[in-house]
Amino acid sequence: MFHNTTRTYIINTISHLTLSHTCNNTKVTRSFKKQMMKNRYPLPERRWFVAMAVVGLIATAMFLTNAIRTSETSYLCPGALGIRSKTRTEFSYDASPIQLRAILHYATSRVVPQQSVSEIKISLDVIKSLGRPINFLVFGLGHDSLMWASFNPGGTTVFLEEDPKWVHSILKDAPGLRAHTVRYRTQLRDAKGLLTSYRSEPSCSPTKAYLRGNEACKLALENLPDEVYETEWDLIMIDAPKGYFAEAPGRMAAVFSAAVMARNRKGSGVTHVFLHDVDRKVEKVYAEEFLCRKNLVKGVGRLWHFQIPPSNDTHASRFC
Known part of the structure; x- marks a missing residue:
């Protein structure tokens, strides 16, 4: 019963959105029908619940850019039918192509995001609070x-x-x-040693740390694309790289580099840093070393949210 109700809800939601965009987005509608034919079998109840929740969160993000405007509209495509449309004031749901694709994907896919709905909502709430398009860097694809x-x-x-x-x-x-x-120079097995040795490397110190070309500091991501170094990131999500076996890169360098980016911010405001899987020892220890407990503003499930201000302390010997 829940499966059918959920599926109907999502199909109706997407049908409404795709109908309102039929004139300019016929490819989206055709793609939706094709995907639904591929995914006719119901998912387990929990996955459908998460899928519905994710669709709802994406819809919330869409509504942030909605506007009430006067436009010439009809329930079908008047130009294609040769019918003169009526002028009226109505809500205009101007979803971007990426939002429509996302709704289509999560409503018809057998896979759902790894983070829980409550964890995802923390990030969305921050994005909403900023009230503008942001620079968002995500470790992990x-x-x-x-x-x-x-x-x-x-x-x-x-x-x-x-x-x-x-x-x-x-x-x-x-x-x-x-x-x-991204090429990482670290392995999870070295996490403890790196936490000790970085303190003796001047280019890793909180007052001198930098990233681009910093080969001396093993925790620095020194070979990223230029746009990563040249952009001031409003929000950084750390949900990668792998960190659950000895030969994996671990998230040590990602945490350190995020801290350096945030501390070296030149513009106004703070950098919001989210770290996932804080139930694991390395993530927790490195967060407390570089992101700092004093900057921790919220935690839900396995996700911690830090607000890190720029640092002007030229005499600091520790990040925290």
């Missing part, structure tokens, strides 16, 4: 990437991923995403 991009229409959303094959796989289904492959 995966089944939630289309969702993150849809939350930031008109803004810059960039994904960093360590596995080239995985990048190719995701971009095949979502070619509009901006993603770069």
